[in-house]
Amino acid sequence: MKPLGKVLQQADLISSEQLEIALQEQSHITGLRLGEILALHGWLKQETADFFSQQWPTLLEQKTKQPLGKYLEKAGLLNQQQITTILVEQQQKKLRFGELAVLKGWLKPTTIKFFLEHLALESQLQQYLTQQGASPSSQSPVQIAKLNLEMVLPQQNNLKVSNPVENSAFAANSIEQESARLRLFSRSTIKLFKLDEKASNPEVLLAEVLAWTDGQPILTQKLCRLLAESEVEIAAGAEAATVQQLVENSLIKNWETQIAAEHLQGIGDSIIHNQQCDPLSLLELYQRIWQAGEINSNDSPEQAELLRLRLVVQKQNQLKVANRIYQAVFDRNWIEQESVKIKLFSRKNAELDAKASDPEVLLAEVVAWTNEQPILTQKLCQLLAESVVHLTAGSEVGTVQQLVENRLINNWETQVASEHLQYIRDSIIHNQQYDPLSLLELYQRIWQEGAVPTNGSSAQAELLRLGLIVEQQDQLKVANRIYQAVFDRNWIEQESVRLRLFSPSNIKLYKLDEKAACPEIVIAEILSWTDGQPILTQKICQILADSDIFIAAGAEAATVQQLVENSLIKNWETQVAAEHLQSIHESLIHNHQCDSLLLLELYQQIWQQEEIPNDDRSREQAELLRIGLVILKKDKLKLGNRIYQAVFNRHWVKLELEKIIRASLAQTTIYNPIPATHTWTVGNTVTSPEPKGTKRFLVLLAIAGLMVCGSSVMVLGFSVFRWLQVETIFKQGNALLQQGKHQEAIAKYNKLLKLDSNYYQSWTNRGYALAGLKDYNQMLESCTTATIINPEAVYAWNCRGEALYNLKQSEEAIAAFDKAISFNPKDPVFWINKTEALITLKQPDKALETINQGIKLLKQIWETERKDANAKELAIGLTYQARVLLQKQEYEGALKAYEQALKYNPNYFIALRGKGIALQNLKRDDQAIAQFYSLIERPQLTNNEKAEAWYYLGLSLCKFGQAQRAIAAFDQALKLKPDYPAAEQGKRACPS
Template identity: 30%
Template structure:
């Protein structure tokens, strides 16, 4: 059944089992198919193979359905849709991912599938399968120009909004000209956008951007609008902690003169981490025109000469220094204030010695120390609920280093604490633009979109987080909540089940206390989905499991009572609601909700007067509770 014989025509594919198709498409392994088939054989109610793989979290239900029911029909048609549309139909890429790839195609001229592979969204085997079966030739189909242009414009509008701008203040054609210089580097792009707005450049005056770049940024760049950013880049290149500056600069020279292959050397990796160079199709090049003109060949040669002379001088002085260097001795100190002062200054003395020894500039060290301190201080404020102070701290940090994506992410969570979800979305989206693999930034973005009731977009963000970190349960938990809002209950069950599996595995090693809160939430979401599907007994079991992990979890307590009432177990349901109302610490809204469901239960069990009294208590706590007013009228 899992033999590897080659069958490439649609007719030959007709009899091919689903497992072999998925394996050829690079979506599952041979062992995963074997395990799923063994599970299928053991079950009394034979599930489809695709269902089993989806429940195991190896495929999405959309992908399983596509390959089980539709792929062969599409393959026979050999229509000329862009390859990205096929990936979308198969549930392998979403609109935001396709838009980003199309945008980058315009910047790099790379093929769609190649960019999807480089981002880790599609495997090479998957790309090859789609090219073979869904296109009429072994080339990526050309993307419709107008469609591509629209995607590009939509992405540009998002970028403008992140910078607090719009098309009226900065036309998209001007932004495109800026992007030719910055290639999307966030700090430089933002600076040039602001400068273009201040100088009132309009459509038809795109060429003025080059004049602005040269006069305000490149020429005398130490005093220009990006002086701080470029100075930091220079210092990190010439006074690097990870590599010898001389070797790092030599490697940069090779890349500057011609694109070279990426061999994952320490120097090449560090240059990529610095943001000075980027890797494309296995080759390295300077990241953008601005860096190329500031850190030019003449600048490289000058600094290579200086570094070589410094190296020679250090080598000559080592022996002399070792003979004459004084020994450090402990002075006589009082055991009180002087001792504390000594401890306080010893750290700075060590830092000074360290920077002199490595040749690292003290201003750079002080700046990085300041950034790190601001981040830790602001994060502590965030965790203690001091959101306004935390935001002020992150803002100060980002004025120093606007590429610190972790600060953008945490700033978003602080804004969430203040229920400023539009600003939260902008902050977290900035983080994903700076670092597309920033998994918690995608999660933050998803939470913002969910709170703004933009659930389809929120789902895409959570799915992106899952692609980056498929073993992190919180993304599956958030995904299941969003699926509930979209009324996609089957998918919500699958997502919550995957979260539960991950958490139960962690429970076996880390203990129940470490995962109890998350497991209570995951079981609660699964119960809600089952309840919506009218699977009341399964929902009741899930609510009980949720409460096993957190007996005080209000949503699970309410859900359990509702389920018992659905099962016409009215005394047990009433007992649940009454038990909730005896608890301390409930908010008025929670009390109103408990009284409301108690009233419904009492009315359903023909205890009309008690039910009406319960509704009255609910309305007293929440005067605008229309559902309670309507239920009271029906009960009467």
């Protein structure tokens, strides 16, 4: 009979290193068996060791054979629930018992083969190996293991027991024997992981490890392995800090991608997908234990299940979370999120199901706004459940958006989620642990930049704890779109000003405690005029500080109003805020980003109507916001404050408009616009409006020559005013084009061309507007007309190329793009458009040369300007480079290009999707699957983008041999996009 250690090693249940250490320890300590030592380390269950030492020799002699599952259950390698699951799935999937055990990651293929060779019938072994595609004689255990390396579910670690000290199966129970076990555990662990070489005091180091893991074998092993692999020498006294840093950075933070991810995910999944108890009941029980620290034990099935899963332990009739790592990973946020998922995505929500033709899409739209925040998700679902409208397919997006805006965001202080949102606000503004102003400034950075890197600061940790932000891939982002809309830039600025003003130091600085009976009310009155604008607020406070008045209770409003009107508004050009107000005036009248006439007209509209809808595509709106003259509140543009409203009033606007018109009559250049940022999209590129060339009228000379007769002066006057009319219409058309109002823009351009048919810029931009309507034949006619009028009209040539490309005349399109490049070789748009055409013609070498030139130009722009828009353009260029490399079948290069693009724009859908496609082509299907799953979870995707992600996920799953899951993915794609032939074809082609 073979020794126990050899048998266990052949069954691939322990490693040669583990066996060697156990044998050495056995030689030093009497009274312990080899199996007990292995179990003490957590390398093997005690029942498994007992099975092989006591039952295995007898079973080898028996001729009558039992089913494989019976042996595996006796050996403690599978439990009854796992066996039942496999037997059920066998009927559906028609796979062998052992193969399913391996597929689920419960056993290694070499272990299955060991049992089949020694106990099962020869036919079972033959069938198992035939299923794997080989005969018993042709495959070694290593080869069989290799066959199963690419299974979707990872196999579990052999370390499956809980605390080896608490659950030991030794016969002796004396204090001396227990001490011997502990000494053995410490000595062998220190020796195994060479902790004596890493630390001055290895016993203290191990004690710090156990303080985090409470002896949980897998976590203990992972943490000791990290210490063993580190290059740091741990001095005496540094043990606690070193272990804590390792635990937080390599186990807890972003735990889903860390070294213990498999184990922790298994714990989480065992609760969320529990077959013995209601998962929600388990979560609620665990939440009670987590919050209270410990609760009294009883005989409830839920407590028994949590103990069985070893997420909690029992000590002196009290249940506690098993260790500090579990406590940090499976925290309140995790509990709340998983509870929401169970409630939302279970099919028990009959009320919500009855509200929509496609409840899954409806729930996805809810989550797109809430990002699964429990309270907001519950509130929004409740609103949907209470509504009387039945949602048809396709109406989910608009309905959910309307509910969110009207019932949660607008006037949120009085809406259904007011209590929760007020709690978030108060937790920041009245924070007792950290400086509220620092928290606001950090949140402002995250809000403005979209994402900031994590750095482990206490302020970041506090915002994460409050739930206002979340961490994703080492980046901090606002937790959801509702928080982003409620706690927006205007809110941040207002609260920042309030914090500064209401602080005792500021009240003292401006002597408001000496100047007013109720300084807080005075501050509130000041803010009602300035709306938190820092300079104006400071000026009024300074006026108060310098005055001799005392403001009695009840006189605050009248006193502040009088100060504002007399010292800021009247004759504002010579008052205390003159410099600030003059800068606002200059930014409007002499603006370098937008046409001043259009800015004034927009401001006049806001002043008259009090508010107008926000349009992200309007350059004029963006400029007024940048200047600070208007603010954005609940997706509406409003005047910045009452002082601006009084200074820059209707009369002021009228005077300034008249000045601009008079100045225009004296100018000799008709129009000199500032070029807009280049923009393009795949397939249907719409480039910036065509800039007009210099066109001189020589007005003074004309006047001198025509003074002879009055009628000529009348003709001149008519020409000048017609020119002004043409220019105004052209600007209006461009504004409409930038807003995506293509039909209205075309009407403006047509109107202009009736006045001046040679205005080639109007023909060009009319072509771009027609592109927006996908009328490429008329687009081609319009842009060709522009090139005939002015053969050097660079954007007209680009427009012509785009029209030809969309009409599938790629060679002619390339010729047009080459014309544009010859006139302006420094515009990357033309190089990228040419690349698109070359890709269509399957000329990858020329395409690569072309796109590399475009990327070079984009990098030059990025290095010069460093704007967010430039980064996004560079990401587009790199994505084109990746597409070319895919066509050349250089998949590694394509993957690198997509990853480079995502560094410049982490949210670029085409690059995210392309990365998955590159991984597919590299046959790294498991990574491709992970990529598409992560893409699907992004909240900002359109339905078409989600459909594409599901489609590509289906392709990967199909290639990976997961036919059922692949077909489910294709079905999801077709739900989102019913007219999707590729998904239909993928579904038919995937073998079931």
